[in-house]
Amino acid sequence: MHHSSFPRSGEPISKLGFGAMGFAGWFGGNGNDSESSWIDSLLYALDRGVNFVDTARAYGNSERIVGKALGQWSGTRPFVATKVENLSGQRGWGTPVDPELAHPPGHIRAGARRSLTELGLDHVDLLQLHIWWPTWGVTGHWMEELQQLKQEGLVRHIGISIPDHRSDMALPLVQSGLIDSVQTIINIFDPVALDNLLPACVEHDVAVIARCVLDEGGLTGTLTEDTVFAEDDFRYGYFDDIVPRSVYLEKVDELRRYVPQYAGSLAALALKFVVQAPGVTTAISSMQVREFCEANIAALNEPELPAEIHELLRFKHRFIKNFNETKIFGEYR
Template identity: 50%
Template sequence: MNSKKTAFYNTDKKISKLGFGAWGLSGIFEQCSEKELIHSVRNCLDQGITLIDTARDYGDSERILGKALREYTGRQPLISSKIQSKGPGMLRWGMPRNINEVFPKGWITKSAEESLRQLGKEKIDLFQLHLYWANWGVQGYWMDELQELKASGKVDHIGISIPDHRHENALIMVNSGLIDSVQTIVNIFDPYAFDSLIPLCQEKDIAVLARCVLDQGGLTGFLTSGMEFKQGDLRKVLFPPEIREEYIARVNSLQQYIPTYASSLTALSMKFVLAHPGVTSALISMHIEKYANQNIAIMQEDPLPEEIFQEIRMQHRWLKNLFSKVYWSNGIYEEK
């Protein structure tokens, strides 16, 4: 694992190509004890993970992560967090809203202070807008607040996280030269960021954090037709019965690459995203030790051959939005 490092942005900081996505620390998927979650963080750090991505919107994630880091005596990882957005329910994630609603004046600074308190840190390595729409432009009081956080030393780098597959939303901001990173969905079914966004980030020397690499777990092959999820498990909404048959069929079609090019579907999915040199780090939920250890071990496999990467990229793309019911259907999912 130690050899699988990459430079972050245009600095001499080296981070692991595999990052710890800390949404799982909130209990949004499985319910784990706080002790188990803290252990999961330490387990990954001990094995060379040097990037952890969390958010104000991830429930208790920042607090639990902060506690784990205070107990950890080894080298501290790079911590990225995201500014909690405001607005009318979940609709702001599906459609552009006025920036004055989503990030009102002073809110970014307030969110940063709360993140620092929860994490127990004096500085956040990377601080991202947890929502960005191109119609907001690139300048305004909100950008001034981000730049002031950098100037004050409370934040080292700033970036944006875009809500879903509409990657073109980030292009105007990447071209502005005002940010250091972009976080976006990238996976076998949604490789669209490889078309324009990631090459532009390479050109502008901007870090790319890939999320939803396993498509909320769907690309691990865990999903079955009759599977039922416990109440409160987000996957109950993400994988409704009406899409399951097609989803399962598309996942099964990837079995042709196993085991010649990857040891498992999970390995294929991870290696696909990391095959592109423009991806700085791939963020994956690693709050379950068993799966975290399996994911870390995958990093020792040979990379995908270029021709297989391109074949999968062209032949298995599938434009969909698992979050459509989360964003646009009232009462199906409520924020806690």
């Protein structure tokens, strides 16, 4: 397993991170959705060198299941990151949320303590706000609570998760020096964070946690015109509203020219693209299924992409769209 350094502490972080959103059961029933199989997947990943685990208070029972897995793990404790739940009732995609509604005074502290209880830990390595908007500025009760938790040792590092595809919105907070990490969308189709956010994070010693690296599965090459998602799968309708699915699949097919010369699969190509981007600390992928763990770990054991291929992927294959817009603004269509 390849590692990078967490900028503010220098500790080694696996370039592949375990995304535990899948422990919420949001991917629909697929025969692999059981706590025991999820725990097995996490233990498998830890045993093979993955040492970064990302969960959230909003992910159903995810924190509790991660905690059960950690209780069974006898190796070195991994770097555990979680997120403070947004209480506003608004998803936070597309339009700003009032900080007083998202994180009313005392909520961040209460959320952190509940997370610690669910995880069975005395501290978390990284506490992130699941929602933050630049309209909040860089100070306020929310920042004071985060800093106080850090001073008390209940959290080692603090950060934010950018609510949508506009990664540049976090630049003021990154430049303030007040946070230790940023989580944002980065993939072959949407590499915008590489343009401005990542260079700023490198300059200010801020870790970058890349998410949606496989574009919610669209970049794995398994999506077809006939793929049907169950209604309890959060991807239900996801690939069909902003652009016709046929258009999306055409963009995916254009990437097949790089396989197998530069990657063993489309998924490996997508993952290696993100992991190799300068400034990315770790790339998280939902790995609640053990086969996903095996495939992702194998991808990182492949040779790196040549610099010229990485550049081609970054600039030639941009296909920027926000599939979540339909969920937020659908009534206006």
